[in-house]
Amino acid sequence: MFLALVAKSRKRGQRADAVTEQLPKFRRQSVRWLDVAQMVLTWRRASQNHKGQREKEGRTMARWDPWQEMEALRREIDRAFESAGLRFPSLLRTGLWPGRGERGYPPVNVYEDKDAFYVEALVPGVSPSSVNLTVLRNSLTISGEKPRQGAGKNETIHREERTSGKFSRRIELPVEVDEAKAKAEYRNGLLVVTLPKAEQAKPKEITVQVG
Amino acid sequence: MTEKAVSTTPAPGQTVRTREATRAEDRYVAPAVDIYETPEELVLLADLPGVAKEDLEVRLEDDVLTIRATPKHTAPGEAVWQEFELPNFFRQFEVSEVIDQEKISADFKHGVLTLHLPKAEKAKPRKIEVKVS
Numbered sequence: 412m413f414l415a416l417v418a419k420s421r422k423r424g425q426r427a428d429a430v431t432e433q434l435p436k437f438r439r440q441s442v443r444w445l446d447v448a449q450m451v452l453t454w455r456r457a458s459q460n461h462k463g464q465r466e467k468e469g470r471t472m473a474r475w476d477p478w479q480e481m482e483a484l485r486r487e488i489d490r491a492f493e494s495a496g497l498r499f500p501s502l503l504r505t506g507l508w509p510g511r512g513e514r515g516y517p518p519v520n521v522y523e524d525k526d527a528f529y530v531e532a533l534v535p536g537v538s539p540s541s542v543n544l545t546v547l548r549n550s551l552t553i554s555g556e557k558p559r560q561g562a563g564k565n566e567t568i569h570r571e572e573r574t575s576g577k578f579s580r581r582i583e584l585p586v587e588v589d590e591a592k593a594k595a596e597y598r599n600g601l602l603v604v605t606l607p608k609a610e611q612a613k614p615k616e617i618t619v620q621v622g
Numbered sequence: 623m624t625e626k627a628v629s630t631t632p633a634p635g636q637t638v639r640t641r642e643a644t645r646a647e648d649r650y651v652a653p654a655v656d657i658y659e660t661p662e663e664l665v666l667l668a669d670l671p672g673v674a675k676e677d678l679e680v681r682l683e684d685d686v687l688t689i690r691a692t693p694k695h696t697a698p699g700e701a702v703w704q705e706f707e708l709p710n711f712f713r714q715f716e717v718s719e720v721i722d723q724e725k726i727s728a729d730f731k732h733g734v735l736t737l738h739l740p741k742a743e744k745a746k747p748r749k750i751e752v753k754v755s
Contacts, residue, residue, distance in 0.1 A: 524699035531698075533706050535671040535733035541646040560667060572654035573669050600671035600733015601708075603698070611734025 454478075476584070515580040517553065517602075525614070527607040528584050535600030536573065544604060546590045551604060554579035586612035650712035652691065661747055664721065666737040673707040673733065680728050680737070687715045687726075689735065720745035 454477055517537075522529040532553055534542065542555040559575035561568050588606040595604045670678065672693040681688045691711040700732040717723060722742045729736045 428657055438635065486666075515700060519703070520706060521699075521703035522699035523702045527699070527703075529698040533671045536667070537668040561656060561665065563660075565661055567657070567659045569656040569659060569664075570655060573656045573667060574654075599673055600669070601674075601695075605698075 482526075516574060517580060518579045519553075519580070519582055521582070521584070527605055528586075528588065530582055530604040530606065532580075532602040532604070533600065534597075534602050536575075537600075539597040539602075542595075542602060544593075546588060546593045546597055546606065548590075549584045549585065549587045550581055551588075551606065552579065552581045553602070553604075635733065649709050650715055651709045652713045653691075653711045663741055664739040666715070666735075666739065668711075668713070668735040668737075669733065670730075670735050671733040673711070675730055678730060678735065680735070682717065682723060682726060685717050685719075685723075687717050687737075689715075695743050 428611075517532040517534045519533075520531040522531070530551055530553075534553075534555065534557070537555050538555045542553065545552040545554075554577070556577045557573075557575045584606065587609040589609045592607045593605065595602060597603075653668045653670050655669075656665075658665050668689055670689075670691050670693075672695055673691040674694065677692050677694060679688070679690045681690070689711065693708040693710070695708045717726075717739065720742055721739045725740045727738045729738075
């Protein structure tokens with residue numbers, strides 16, 4: 412009945428406010444919520460229509476879309492958390508669980524000095540012969556396979572915390588590296604890739620001459 | 623085989639420290655493990671990356687199996703991106719009497735510790751032939 416009243420008042424347009432005023436307090440509140448809900452629904456429908464139309468017409472011009480804005484905000488937040496890895500490694504406790512990090516597998520640490528980049532990857536249980544490394548300009552791709560054990564016919568798994576399966580991860584470095592001089596070393600489940608910086612990427616000192 | 627809910631054990635003779643002091647102590651992390659069972663034994667696999675063989679300690683005492691490892695790691699340069707640390711590893715498991723504790727063997731390869739825990743004779747499945755007289 413109440414809904415009908417709202418609907419009715421809505422139809423009459425400007426009289427909607429007057430009706431709301433007379434209602435008890437909690438009802439006034441619910442009218443507002445209803446308004447909001449309706450607004451959201453209208454928005455949503457509009458944005459969906461808009462999206463469909465845009466796709467149909469093949470238009471690429473961006474228009475203000477509240478849903479897109481929200482999506483963008485969510486992505487921003489995700490990115491902010493991701494980059495936290497740089498400055499607050501202690502916050503990233505997931506990285507402490509080998510093979511259980513929430514980003515790509517394997518988890519990597521990157522170090523830099525004057526001449527080279529060092530990429531360390533945690534790959535316990537991955538045999539060095541199955542690891543495949545590719546270097547192209549400024550990117551390094553690590554791929555391989557970690558075998559699953561205990562999945563045989565007469566075997567029962569009680570606990571499975573270690574990850575297994577095929578993996579591939581590409582790491583981009585800020586500068587180009589010298590592909591020919593790159594080398595990798597495997598030490599107890601830790602893969603260390605040394606990537607010397609390309610000549611043109613190395614910092615050069617310029618002496619200032621006093622004229 | 624159940625996991626023991628014990629964090630770190632203070633060394634014998636060590637006095638109780640304040641909370642602040644405890645925090646400054648070495649930190650430990652439980653390594654990820656797989657445990658599977660075959661008809662003859664239980665196999666425990668633990669990921670211990672970056673640990674050299676001499677830094678690893680596997681101990682069995684009073685039915686408690688302790689895995690402790692302290693990896694030594696030096697950063698080759700200035701860290702620019704960090705997703706993992708190599709902390710100390712520590713995890714304990716309770717070993718029941720169905721395991722033949724004398725015959726436990728360990729193997730460490732590619733940063734993975736493999737423990738073979740053979741079942742005691744009485745725990746092994748056995749087929750009993752039914753004779754028809």
